[in-house]
Amino acid sequence: MTTTESRPAHVVQDRPEASAPPDDAQLAAARKKAHRRKNSKNWSLFLLFAGPNILLILAFIYYPLAMNMYFSSLDWRLGAPRADPVGLANYERFFTSPSGLEVWRVTGIFTAGAVLGSMILGLLIALVLNKKIPGRTFARTAVFSPYVLSGVGVALVWMFIFDPQRGALMFILDRFGIEAPQWFLDPDANLLMVIIVYVWKNLGYCAVVFLAGLQSIPKDLLESATIDRAGPVRRFFSIVLPLLTPTVFFLLVTNIIFSMTNAFDILRVMTPTGNGTNTIIFEIYLQSFGQFNRAGYSAAIAVVLFFTLFIITAVQLRFVERKVHYQ
Amino acid sequence: MSTTTTPPQPWADPKPARRAKRRSSPEWTKAFSPRNLADTMLTGYLPILIALIIIVLPLVWMVSSSFKPVNEIVTLTPQLLPQDATTENYVTVDRRIPLMTVLQNSVIVTSVGSIIKVLLAITTAYALVFIRVPGANLIFLGILVALMVPPEVSMLPNFMTIEALGGRNTLWGIILPGLGTAFGTFLLRQHFKSLPKELFEAAELDGAGHFRKLFQIAVPVSLPAISTVSLVTIVNEWNSFLWPLIITDSRDRMTLPVALNQLRSVEDQVSSYGILMAGAVLVIVPMLIIFAMLQRYIVSGLTQGAVK
Numbered sequence: 001m002t003t004t005e006s007r008p009a010h011v012v013q014d015r016p017e018a019s020a021p022p023d024d025a026q027l028a029a030a031r032k033k034a035h036r037r038k039n040s041k042n043w044s045l046f047l048l049f050a051g052p053n054i055l056l057i058l059a060f061i062y063y064p065l066a067m068n069m070y071f072s073s074l075d076w077r078l079g080a081p082r083a084d085p086v087g088l089a090n091y092e093r094f095f096t097s098p099s100g101l102e103v104w105r106v107t108g109i110f111t112a113g114a115v116l117g118s119m120i121l122g123l124l125i126a127l128v129l130n131k132k133i134p135g136r137t138f139a140r141t142a143v144f145s146p147y148v149l150s151g152v153g154v155a156l157v158w159m160f161i162f163d164p165q166r167g168a169l170m171f172i173l174d175r176f177g178i179e180a181p182q183w184f185l186d187p188d189a190n191l192l193m194v195i196i197v198y199v200w201k202n203l204g205y206c207a208v209v210f211l212a213g214l215q216s217i218p219k220d221l222l223e224s225a226t227i228d229r230a231g232p233v234r235r236f237f238s239i240v241l242p243l244l245t246p247t248v249f250f251l252l253v254t255n256i257i258f259s260m261t262n263a264f265d266i267l268r269v270m271t272p273t274g275n276g277t278n279t280i281i282f283e284i285y286l287q288s289f290g291q292f293n294r295a296g297y298s299a300a301i302a303v304v305l306f307f308t309l310f311i312i313t314a315v316q317l318r319f320v321e322r323k324v325h326y327q
Numbered sequence: 328m329s330t331t332t333t334p335p336q337p338w339a340d341p342k343p344a345r346r347a348k349r350r351s352s353p354e355w356t357k358a359f360s361p362r363n364l365a366d367t368m369l370t371g372y373l374p375i376l377i378a379l380i381i382i383v384l385p386l387v388w389m390v391s392s393s394f395k396p397v398n399e400i401v402t403l404t405p406q407l408l409p410q411d412a413t414t415e416n417y418v419t420v421d422r423r424i425p426l427m428t429v430l431q432n433s434v435i436v437t438s439v440g441s442i443i444k445v446l447l448a449i450t451t452a453y454a455l456v457f458i459r460v461p462g463a464n465l466i467f468l469g470i471l472v473a474l475m476v477p478p479e480v481s482m483l484p485n486f487m488t489i490e491a492l493g494g495r496n497t498l499w500g501i502i503l504p505g506l507g508t509a510f511g512t513f514l515l516r517q518h519f520k521s522l523p524k525e526l527f528e529a530a531e532l533d534g535a536g537h538f539r540k541l542f543q544i545a546v547p548v549s550l551p552a553i554s555t556v557s558l559v560t561i562v563n564e565w566n567s568f569l570w571p572l573i574i575t576d577s578r579d580r581m582t583l584p585v586a587l588n589q590l591r592s593v594e595d596q597v598s599s600y601g602i603l604m605a606g607a608v609l610v611i612v613p614m615l616i617i618f619a620m621l622q623r624y625i626v627s628g629l630t631q632g633a634v635k
Contacts, residue, residue: 145622165597281477
């Protein structure tokens with residue numbers, strides 16, 4: 001056995017009070033000293049293990065956050081040598097100018113459509129997948145799969161489907177005698193189009209989370225309701241939905257956050273310059289790296305987005321805390 | 328229905344005949360009764376089938392179209408399967424973008440980025456759980472907040488940092504800003520906290536230091552959780568678009584999604600959709616295969632937090 005040799009010296013040194021029984025004052029002093037030494041030793045170990053990651057997070061997440069707040073007070077074009085301080089003018093512009101208000105409108109519609117669409121369809125699919133039928137594992141996997149696929153690839157596929165000249169959707173709508181909207185030209189049609197693609201990519205996530213929620217509902221509760229002659233609709237609204245509330249709330253919050261932050265690939269590929277699809281993240285990109293190079297304004301929007309997400313998350317954390325308390 | 332005239336009586340049996348029949352017949356015949364079959368079809372298979380068609384058909388369409396010659400793309404009578412399959416579209420993709428270089432870039436960025444991120448996540452999570460320092464919770468809170476910051480928010484200052492460091496159009500410039508990992512740290516911290524303390528106490532008595540405890544105990548018993556973090560990281564790195572789009576404009580340094588975005592702006596004719604579908608296949612199918620093989624880990628990682 002080599003354990004005694006390989007045992008580090010600190011194991012013994014850490015507990016000086018164990019070796020001899022000194023008086024109280026000595027003991028306290030020794031404890032303090034040992035504590036301090038252990039602390040500093042722990043700190044250096046901690047930094048060795050976690051330091052690189054913490055440094056990277058500071059350099060590429062927190063530092064940019066701070067810099068954005070500074071940039072947001074400048075009238076500054078990306079690449080320009082000069083920048084003039086303008087105070088809160090960039091924020092004022094984002095909250096009052098027609099183009100700024102348009103971003104809020106588009107973000108609102110996109111978020112509402114994306115969240116409601118994927119949650120309602122996700123719930124419906126989860127209800128079906130919750131039945132014990134053969135092949136449901138495969139169906140669950142298939143339904144979830146678009147969620148892990150490249151947004152760029154997905155956008156390309158759907159561009160072809162939506163194409164007003166040779167798109168599959170045009171042929172299908174034609175068959176039913178419906179005239180297809182002017183995809184890629186009409187701003188409203190564009191917004192509807194990117195919502196549909198986002199919902200397609202996202203609904204599997206909602207379905208799987210809902211399915212987990214459904215499976216945690218106690219079976220005996222549903223059985224006793226069935227014995228009491230409650231029909232499937234009644235069972236859904238009186239038992240399933242109330243017990244599903246935490247899941248619904250969780251999905252609502254995560255979906256709002258995701259739809260505000262994850263849709264960039266689809267928006268950029270399907271509508272490169274943002275014709276009617278300027279949601280807040282897309283606008284941040286377009287303003288600084290699009291044709292305008294308005295870096296100061298872009299930074300102000302980024303700061304607003306950060307605080308919006310911060311508030312949503314804080315509300316969620318509060319709710320979760322309360323739920324835990326009352327259970 | 329007569330519910331408007333007579334109050335509903337939930338205790339009265341509305342279908343005595345059916346009930347009696349069910350009681351009398353053996354269990355297995357019920358499963359094949361016409362009523363049950365119809366019920367399963369209408370409320371089970373039919374909706375699932377519709378859902379599967381909506382989810383799977385666009386992907387089938389993508390693969391099929393990528394093998395279609397131009398005249399089958401621009402046709403007014405499109406067929407689901409290519410009548411005269413060709414690999415011409417893939418050859419054209421390779422002609423428009425340096426495909427091998429771009430694929431290689433994507434593989435390097437994904438693998439190097441993922442390996443470093445997972446290692447950092449493991450060591451950070453271990454430190455947060457097992458190395459007692461005052462303020463560790465505060466540091467964890469800081470990491471949680473970082474988890475919330477979308478890449479669009481840090482994009483502009485990071486662009487300036489990396490540009491100043493000379494990282495434009497370099498692979499390290501693509502990899503570096505994304506290395507700080509909040510997601511993996513968060514997931515593995517939760518996992519490490521759930522490990523039984525006795526596991527580590529025995530090793531401590533043997534005089535094992537933190538390195539040995541990490542690599543000989545914590546990592547081996549946490550392989551499923553680490554696989555989850557790794558796979559989710561790989562998927563995200565492979566699909567990553569915004570940052571590589573900003574930091575590269577040289578074709579030899581682009582990752583696959585960025586190159587495909589460029590391909591889209593070059594090939595903007597109706598007849599080009601076959602080429603674009605070939606591009607989409609190249610970026611989508613690798614992840615589809617990985618997902619099909621290892622979906623258990625990926626789903627659990629991506630829905631973490633929802634399912635306790």
